[in-house]
Amino acid sequence: MSTEVATLLEALPYIRQFHGTTVVIKYGGAAMDDPQLREEFARDVVLLKYVGINPVVVHGGGPDITAYMKRLDMPVEFVGGLRVSDKATVEIAKMVLIGKLNTDIVQRIARHGQPAIGLSGDDGGLLRCSRRSAPGGEDIGWVGQIDAVDPGVIVHVATDYIPVLAAVGADAEGNSYNVNADEAAAAIAVALRALKAIFLTDVRGWLADPADPESLIHQASVAQVKAALGQVEGGMRPKLEACVQAVEGGVGGAQIIDGRLAHSLLLELFTDAGRGTQVTA
Secondary structure, eight states, X not given: OOHHHHHHHHHHHHHHHHTTOEEEEEEOTHHHHSHHHHHHHHHHXXXXXXXXXXXXXXXXXXXXXXXXXXXXXXXOOEETTEEOXXXXXXXXXXXXXXXXXXXXXXXXXXXXXXXXEEEETTGGGOEEEEEEEOTTSOEEEEEEEEEEEOTHHHHHHHTTSEEEEESEEEOTTOOXXXXXXXXXHHHHHHHXXXXXXXXXXXXXXXXXXXXXXXXXXXXXXXXXXXXXXXXXXXXXXXXXXXXXXXXXXXXXXXXXXXXXXXXXXXXXXXXXXXXXXXXXX
């Protein structure tokens, strides 16, 4: 049996299992920055739609926001993996996320054969937010804590299109918030009762020792993640918190996978080995 046939046969039971389900994908990091990986990701998402899975893409755009802020001589500061955001920062974030990146992703997916629709947390009252603090209690400005999700617009769009959501939100008074894309993806996965929430990142997954790429934790329970969160720093902490949020909210499973690897999304969903770190109940 050829390798190609074996691969297709290995994927078949997973395609059958996932047919008709929703998978929420947090898109960011190298997969979003590298031109070749951008094309591979778009093809992978289109393939999911063709085999009967409903992909929902939630994206951030931290490096692009940072680049534009630096070009405008604006200070860039992070606390606990979250961007400190005054009103001007939120304005830049919305311009970059909605005006540039969201449109680019939608067009790229369309070029590979499936129509997509760009959304943000403002559309249809999708993400209702209030101000949050950093994990240590520090004031980080207009960074949104997601209080409520109304997934109606996504449900309506996803029938015929691939929804692509920029992670911003608003409160009842119309104030805009910069929202962590990992948290947004988890909240949307819960609201949609998704089968899986998948988070693309720039490392193999959750590493027991961040300095050792071979110390990958392949699987962890919610209890194990919660017990370790106090020792986790940087951008991995919001991802692990999002995994816990998703699984505790009823999502079937949450995975952190390496977006630097071409087709990591398909390898995670359609092969026996899987990739990255899986968080389960």
